[in-house]
Amino acid sequence: MSMLLLLQAIGNQAAEQMPEFTTLTPQAEAEMNVIDLAFKGGWIMIVLLLLSLMAIYIFIQRLIVIRRAGKEDENFMNRIKDYIHDGKVDSALNLCRSTNTPSARMIEKGITRLGRPMNDVLVAIENVGNLEIAKLEKGFPLIATTAAGAPMLGFLGTVTGMVHAFFDMANAGTNVDVSLLSGGIYEALVTTVGGLVVGIIALFAYNYLVSQVDNVVNKMEARTMEFMDLLNEPAN
Incomplete structure (x- = not known):
């Protein structure tokens, strides 16, 4: 009987010395909110947001332009060939001007150079082609810069954030909290x-x-070759 009383006394004394173990209650798990975390990222997140919006705008705008440039009338070159064979150069030019595609503008330049050496015609067509490609690729450097620079900016934000975290930890002195x-x-x-x-x-x-x-x-290259082959055809 005395042994039971002794054990009970030891248990009561231990409970008094460590009350925190008897008062702990389960804490609710913190929920991670993406928007809240984004705001905590600071000004770097604002820069990343602006870059992403500009990249999305350029992507959609360029995609629409490129899709339009890629749509061509399957009978376009056949009609050009018929006009050239019939000597209707003006009709061929009007067809090219009414067709809003890079290939049509290249063929138009080639038609205006009819009668000149073949190499001159080809160079003129290629020059127009290079200009058309440059128009299609307008805005590409910004998307490429965003792809390469965004991770670097993110890493910069992490480094500065770590510096601030350790700075706060140093200022806390001996009252260092792991959660800090x-x-x-x-x-x-x-x-x-x-x-x-x-x-x-x-x-x-x-x-x-x-x-x-x-x-x-x-x-564009296929249309150029078709046109040059047309000019190289022997006269009937």
């Missing part, structure tokens, strides 16, 4: 995540636009 450091670290890492997301999206968008421009360029 961990909170600063996860907020700093938000900019890296944001930079990677923006950079990856911009990279895919850039490569897709480049592939679409390549398709248009292939059509």
Whole structure:
């Protein structure tokens, strides 16, 4: 009986010395809100947001232009050939001017050079083609810069955030709280995540636009070869 009383006394004494273990209650798990985290990223997140909006605008605008440039009338070159064979140069020019495609503008330049050496005609067509490609690729450097620069900006935000976190930790002195450091670290890492997301999206968008421009360029080259073959045909 005395042994039971002794054990009970020891248990009561231990409970009095460590009351925190008897008063702990389960804490609600913190929910991670993406918008809140984005705001905690600071001014770097604002820059990333602006870059992403500009990249999206350029992507949509360029995609519309490139799609229009790639749409051609399948009978366009056949009609040009018929007009040239019949000697209707003016009709061929009018057809080119009424067709709003890079290939049509290249063929138009070639028609205006009829009668000159073949090399001069080809050079004139190629010059127009280079100008048309430059028009299609307008805005591409900004998307490429966003793809390469956004992750670097995100990493810069993380580094500055880590500096602030350790600075706050140093100012805390002996009252260092682990949550103070961990909170600063996860907020700093938000900019890296944001930079990677923006950079990856911009990279895919850039490569897709480049592939679409390549398709248009292939059509332009095919039309150029058809036109040069037309000029090289022997006269009847």
